[in-house]
Amino acid sequence: MMGKAAVLVSCIILLAQGSAFAHEGETHGTKHHDAQMVKLHKMMPMYAQLQAKINGALGRGDAATVEIEAGKILATIPDLKKAKPHKNLKKIGTFRNMADAFGLGVTTSATLAKRGDIAGAAAAFRKAEEKCNECHATFRD
Ligand code: HEC
Structure with a gap:
């Protein structure tokens, strides 16, 4: 009797685990878009911080910091291009083009800063x- 009960309990545990796994798989499958949205949502406050740091560094002519902080933005561009906005999802091609143009501006800024051209770096960063603003105008709700 005890043996049967123990088997039954472990079956229930296995079933419970099985369904938890199945449920997890399902969640990942159906909410794939949401994961990309969550990523975007986490990325953006970081952009705001890096933007402030870069503008501060440009203001005091600190090229090394411009390069470092710009590098942190550039590391996220592949993720930005994979991200999905809530709004105007139909225009995802435009979203990716804006992400590209944004990345290009940041790359140019870092390159010019490295060469000691702070004015050029500041213009490129502007x-x-x-592109931050253009993208928000279309895709941020
Ligand atoms: C290619 C498009 C794109 C670019 C470029 C972009 N953003 Fe965003 N941003 C979005 C979208 C879409 C949202 C709203 C989605 C969300 O927060 O879930 C957003 C939201 C934000 C938010 C609000 C975050 C929140 O918690 O709701 C901030 C702050 C922000 N962006 C800052 C920036 C800054 C600063 C830059 C440039 C240095 C930038 N973004 C560049 C698309 C973009």
């Missing part, structure tokens, strides 16, 4: 910031 172009990148225009």
Whole structure:
């Protein structure tokens, strides 16, 4: 009797685990878009912080910091291009183009900073910031 009960209990545990796994798989399958949205949502406050650091560094002519902080943005561009906005999802091609243009502005800024051209770096970064705003105008709700 005890033996049967123990078997039954372990069956129930296995079933419970099995369904938990199945449920997890299902969640990942159906909410794939949401995972990409969550990523975007986490990325953006970081962009705001890096933007402030880069502008601060540009203001005091600190090229090394511009390069470092720009590098942190550049590391996220592949993820930005894979991200999915909540709004205007139909225009995902435009979203990716804006992500590219943003990345290009940040790359140019870092390159010019490295060459000691702080004015050029600042101008390039302002172009990148225009892409922040353009993208938000279409895709941020
Ligand atoms: C290619 C598109 C794109 C670019 C470029 C972009 N963003 Fe965003 N951003 C979005 C979208 C879409 C949202 C709203 C989605 C969300 O937060 O879930 C957003 C939201 C935000 C938010 C609000 C976050 C929150 O918690 O709701 C901030 C802050 C932000 N962006 C800052 C920036 C800054 C600063 C830059 C440039 C340095 C930038 N973004 C560049 C698409 C973009």
